[in-house]
Amino acid sequence: MARSATTTDAFAAIAEPRRREILGVLAKAQADGHRGVAAAPEHDVTWLVEELGWPQPQVSKHLSVLLQVGLVSVVRKGRRRMYSLNADELRPVFDWVKQYEKFWEHQLERIKARAERMHRERTSNQTHRGPVPPSQAPSD
Amino acid sequence: MARSATTTDAFAAIAEPRRREILGVLAKAQADGHRGVAAAPEHDVTWLVEELGWPQPQVSKHLSVLLQVGLVSVVRKGRRRMYSLNADELRPVFDWVKQYEKFWEHQLERIKARAERMHRERTSNQTHRGPVPPSQAPSD
DNA sequence: TTAATATATTCTGATATAGGAATATATCAA
DNA sequence: TTGATATATTCCTATATCAGAATATATTAA
Known part of the structure; x- marks a missing residue:
């Protein structure tokens, strides 16, 4: 099997930076109200x-993906097609990632608690890997 | 060019459902405290x-991706490797998607307002596409 | 040393991109 | 009808997956 299709869900669709950019432009356009x-x-x-500033086919193709996932909607208007943001479909992503909010919400407290702990304790014998842990492992 | 690498950022990494599942299991394990x-x-x-319940190599490979993106951390402990969630790296995703919250926050109000408008108005002549637009485009 | 355990890595094959170029399709204008 | 405009689609190629199977590596046990 290969990678799951980009049109599977919002998660897959927004993995591509350019598609996020399109959504951003549509959002800005929708949010900006003048006077x-x-x-x-x-x-x-x-x-x-x-x-x-991209080639038209590229834009159309990305829009096609976003449309299939439901992140945008279209209305035909003459020979033009009017696209608009459908942020609703981002809710699953929001809801999913929101579950993890608590893990960084209390991080400050945890860091503080650990600092105190490390004042007394002195464990070691552990090797570390992984991109820059937010707090040094007590590797002494 | 092909699709951007899954190890590019958290967005790309969590596009894969199985990787979200791994994070979910680690989160649950971390959150569940007993008495x-x-x-x-x-x-x-x-x-x-x-x-x-997956084959071990599959788990290891997904963990490898998550590790490269920084969504998990590892500590070697004897011949075992202890993995833990690093939810911090999900913040960019959270922050990005949170921008769109306002678009569905006020949706109820908008729907109500539009409903009233449509009571008087009666435009049509527009073809529709896209997965169930939550709201008709007010083409006035 | 030899075996067992824990985990990572390599190899393979099927597949689905993403971008570029060219082209098709639909609609409006003359 | 002919041309111009707006947009989508197709063809191509390079590439990176993902799963599965097999294997390599490291560590502990006997």
Whole structure:
């Protein structure tokens, strides 16, 4: 078997930085309101191409993935297609990652507690690996 | 070019469901404390293999990816390697997706407002696509 | 030393990208 | 009808997976 398809779910779709960028541009466009005037929620592919500076086919292909996953919606308007953000589909990602919030929320307390512990204790005999642990392992 | 490497960042790493599962198991193990006794933050590969029910090489390989991205840490202990969750590296994902929270936070209000609008208005002439748009595009 | 245990690594094959280039399709304009 | 514009799709290639099987490596036990 190979890697799971990018169109499997939001997790797979947003793994690609460029797709996150597209969502970001659409979000910005939707959020930015000028002087109380609501921002445009929909946008042209041409507009996106200009905004992103990528080749049009590339933009279209990424939009296709986002569409299949439901992260964007389309409305045909003449020969144009108006895309808009569908942030709803990001909720599963949010909910999943939110579960882990507690692990860094209390980190400060834990670090403090460990510091005190290490004042008395003196364990060793352990090798360390892994990218820069937030706190030094007591490897003395 | 091909797809970006799974070891590029947390986004790429957690695109794989099995890797999310591993993180989930490590999180559960770390969170579950029994009768005020702190849960074990570190775990054997063997323990993970039993917990997950996958072939050992598969577990090791996924752990390798998670390690490279920094989502887990390792401590060697005899012939065993104790892995532990490093949720810190999930923060970028959390921060990114949190930006989009506002788009579904106010959704109820928007839906209500739109419902009222549609009571009077009656536009149509637009083709729809995309997975169940939560809201009709107000094309006025 | 030899065996057993714990874990990582290598090799293989099927597959799905992502980007680039070219092209097809649909719609509007003249 | 012919041309122009907007967008999608197809073909190509290089690459990186993921699972499975087999094997290598390191450590402890006998």
